[in-house]
Amino acid sequence: MTAVNEWAFIGVFMSVAWILPTAPLVISWIFRPRRPNAIKMQTYECGVETVGDTWVQFKVQYYIYGLVFLIFDVELIFLFPWALAYNQLDFFAFGAGLLFIFLLADALLYAWRKNALEWA
């Protein structure tokens, strides 16, 4: 198959495949009982009444993990073409990739030493 046909498969897949998980939901919607009452609709908090609104103290650590992941993600995007063409390249390419990865590891080391990767 040509490249366009491959992506046409993916396109048809995305257009059609969402029907398959939706079908049990629709069947359930047809067949299930509906008896809402106020107590059932309450937010779950281990059986007691909820205290305060649904606002959670957001730990900054989650965001830092996301940031570090973002940096690594972009680095990996650069590394993939390097890895693809690696077989055809000479030692200079290994050196270039090594320098790139070394800087990446350096950033990780910085984050490690500055305790940015601790959960607490």
Add this chain to the structure above:
Amino acid sequence: MENTCDNIISTLAPCLTQLGWNQGLAEFISTLLGVLLVAIFPLVLVILLIWVERKVAARVQDRIGPNRVGPFGLLQNVADAVKLIIKEDITPAGADRLIYNLAPIIAMLSVVLIWAVVPFTPYNIGADLDIGVLYFVGISSIGTLAIMMAGWSSNNKYALLGAFRVVAQLVSYEVPMVLSLLVPVMLAGTMSMQELSFAQLGMWFIVVTPVSAFIFYVSNLAETGRAPFDLIEAESELVAGYNIEYSGMKFGLFMANEFMHAFTANLLFAVLFLGAWAGPGATAIPFLGFVYLMIKTSIVYVPSLILRATVPRVRIDQMMAFNWKFLVPLAIINVIVMAFAIMLVKTLGLAPAPELASDFLANLPQTAVYILANLIVVAAAGAMIRGSVRRDRLALAAARTQPDSEPEALPAPVAQHS
């Protein structure tokens, strides 16, 4: 003109065109049938998967497992599905309805879409994309979004907390997974799944890069939320994490999605490291290739089930430390050492000639070099572990010999292992 309708599975479109249909329509029908086949297969398989899981967990725990509904309990999941369909669906007050309903569908879609690039036989693959490996990683990251949506839209503190932790875990373990995927791509020189399978005809990649296979396997365990990284559904902690407010079939979809995701991740492990459909007679009889692929996936999947029933859960800070302080540096070292080894093999001329590329014996010299490189990486990993254990020991000794510690200070946490 030969009759193209003989091999109808591979050539449906030309067959229909020959019968007089419009070519575009024939191709569309053939694509649609392929899509339906590839999309329905995992959904049907998940019924069997949940049964296997329950039986294996039961046998590990010295009990029988479901054996009443149907022969050997095989119809247990059909009964469970029917039960979930007719259960009342309690949407909590204040939930964001559109996102709440959309989240399970997108979560399941993110797993089913991966099956489009799995090479079932040497000739049959849904879509042999040039960027097969990156497609798999991209679709996995959409799954992370679905969990975030589920946790947010439930309007529940615990769901939100659970969703944050899950997203932090999934996002963190994606880094070593993608880093370990760089090595098969380097070895084969392509990202297409079918080409990767053909590149393993000489020697499976698990023999060539066992460290990458290990990192990929562990990262997959964490990405799919299986033990010991199953903080996602830690029943004793956040009650069911982002699943709390889901009931009925939506919850069923999340559960089925978890099992399907685990199987799909192991399927990709089999494709990338165990040679996919490669085996005796696979190129002659395509169906045999499909059977081999399923057998290989099961060989990798059942240990993950046994692992689930055996090991305790790790804490979130242990999990993060394990990822960022062990797996990621190990994966980086692995990429560097394997890149050096590939360059070495190329300069020494140990690679087999292209016509001998699928011969086992011709691949042995370069495999020996690669295994040596992997041993170096394992030694580096051992050094890292020893270093971190030594640091913990010194920290503990230093904390003990402090005579002026505050009365309410707890001893230094031992569990900060790297």
Add this chain to the structure above:
Amino acid sequence: MLELNPTSIAFFIFSVLSIGGALGVVFSRNLIHGALFLIVSLFGGAGLFVILAAPFLAAVQVLVYIGAIAILVIFAVMLTRSMTNIREIFNRQWWIGAIASVALLVVLVVGVILPTWGPGGTNSDIVLSETTASLQDLGVALVSGNQFVLPFEVASLLLTAAMVGAIVIARDNESY
């Protein structure tokens, strides 16, 4: 000019996704819905890359933008109070913004797009070649000494700087 083949239908769909998603980001009163509309718009952009025979860039879009940046945006949105019911979508200077964007659009179309790709323009008679650069070519170009190896390394340096900056900003003011 307007043919109805699968490529143009796909282009139409992905353009609707991109522009509709962008409109949704701007006009929605719920910030979380805005973040999700952003994801829809980025997905449309990825689809447009696929139509342009650049599947690697589509994968980059999904992997980096939707997989990392959109998640960070959602995290950041959750830090905001009263994000589910914004009272004012536009501030009082909306008419200045409207004039500026329309002026920019006119300048772009009349000054750049029409003279280059419009009828009689400088590039209007270029036929797209059948050969597209493969991903291996991109890889070779990235590390070749006479091509793009310097921007490749500078990109890594830039990412290290980004990491350092993010950690400096995000950490508590303890004495490290």
